[in-house]
Amino acid sequence: MHGARVVISTLIVSLIFSFSCTGETQQNSILEELGDAPSKLWDSNEIGEQWQIISPNNSTTLGSFSSNDSVDVFALEISSTNWTMVGFWVSDNETVRISIQRLNQSTWTIVEFADGDQGELGLDPGMHAIRLERNGDFEGDIAYRFTLENRGSFVDEGEFVNLAWMFTPFYLVAGLFLIFPLIIVLWWNRGNLLYSKREGELAKNEKHVLDALRNRFSIKDLSKGREEVSAALSILGKGSWNSISEELGAPEIRHFTENIDICVWRFVDSSNSLLVGVRTEAIGWKMAAIRIFSPLGEVAAIQRVVPEMIFQDDEVFLGDLEGGSTTLVQIETQGSPLAFNIQVSGLVGGKPIAAVPVNSIEMGEE
Numbered sequence: 001m002h003g004a005r006v007v008i009s010t011l012i013v014s015l016i017f018s019f020s021c022t023g024e025t026q027q028n029s030i031l032e033e034l035g036d037a038p039s040k041l042w043d044s045n046e047i048g049e050q051w052q053i054i055s056p057n058n059s060t061t062l063g064s065f066s067s068n069d070s071v072d073v074f075a076l077e078i079s080s081t082n083w084t085m086v087g088f089w090v091s092d093n094e095t096v097r098i099s100i101q102r103l104n105q106s107t108w109t110i111v112e113f114a115d116g117d118q119g120e121l122g123l124d125p126g127m128h129a130i131r132l133e134r135n136g137d138f139e140g141d142i143a144y145r146f147t148l149e150n151r152g153s154f155v156d157e158g159e160f161v162n163l164a165w166m167f168t169p170f171y172l173v174a175g176l177f178l179i180f181p182l183i184i185v186l187w188w189n190r191g192n193l194l195y196s197k198r199e200g201e202l203a204k205n206e207k208h209v210l211d212a213l214r215n216r217f218s219i220k221d222l223s224k225g226r227e228e229v230s231a232a233l234s235i236l237g238k239g240s241w242n243s244i245s246e247e248l249g250a251p252e253i254r255h256f257t258e259n260i261d262i263c264v265w266r267f268v269d270s271s272n273s274l275l276v277g278v279r280t281e282a283i284g285w286k287m288a289a290i291r292i293f294s295p296l297g298e299v300a301a302i303q304r305v306v307p308e309m310i311f312q313d314d315e316v317f318l319g320d321l322e323g324g325s326t327t328l329v330q331i332e333t334q335g336s337p338l339a340f341n342i343q344v345s346g347l348v349g350g351k352p353i354a355a356v357p358v359n360s361i362e363m364g365e366e
Helices: 002-029 164-188 204-217 225-238 241-248
Strands: 029-032 059-065 071-078 081-090 096-103 110-115 120-123 125-132 142-155 251-254 261-264 271-280 285-293 300-307 315-321 326-334 339-348 350-356
Touching: 029 096, 059 071, 059 125, 071 081, 081 096, 096 120, 110 120, 125 142, 125 300, 261 339, 271 285, 271 315, 271 339, 300 315, 315 326
Parallel strands: 029 059
Antiparallel strands: 059 142, 071 125, 081 120, 081 142, 096 110, 096 125, 251 261, 261 271, 271 326, 285 315, 285 339, 300 326, 339 350
């Protein structure tokens, strides 16, 4: 009876031992290094036979370094459709270190790696590398044992990549689009922005001409010095309109529209003499004329004009005025109306236009 109990106990222990060994084998398979593993990564589209391919599904690989061998590289295949977290370590050997390298599947360059200190690395589907490296002394053979553990699949959320360079063309186009109106405005106003000092300020000789002209206007007899006045008006007609206005003082009549600017001056001791300035804008005037008339219905007539121009009764014919031009005309009136109004008429863009200042100029002694 006692012998039967011993036999039964032995059978139970044997079954338990056998079951334990079988379970350990199923959970962690043992692999051995096939030949001498290469010491570098593959650089072609296909992995050669010399690189041993290992699965990360809980396997332990046994390998060794010979006397002149210091690096072993194995291929690690991730067959899952998702990313897989792989744990790894070297067992009972401080002279060998391990690292896992995540590779670009097109160029086989190293994208990311982790060593035994981290102990795990997420890998995308494809082929990656396991690198074993000897530490310290290179003499003698060294055996090593490393283990891989599949710690589950996961969906990669993606890496943050700096894509700012993709917006560079947009920034260039947007910048040009925004600055283009400014360029147009600057081009339109280039004459004002790039004017010379002579164009911005009256030259000394022009001031001298204006002073002399003002003195001539004060003479009652317009026929005196007529040639000098005519030459002066011709010179000033080519000068700066703003500078002339500043030098001659505030006009008694000023009429300004988008097409024309009209100023009328009268000076001391020249009760019957008017200086009319006409400045056209961008558009020219055809068949332009100046007409004087009395707002009270009195007869108004022109006696003399400087510089010489065709005139008849109450109207002076200026002819065609180019856009942006300045015309100065001195008119000596006939008769004794108390006030005069000015009218400038002509064709602008083929349409008849008349510019009439609202205010009248009072005649008589100032």
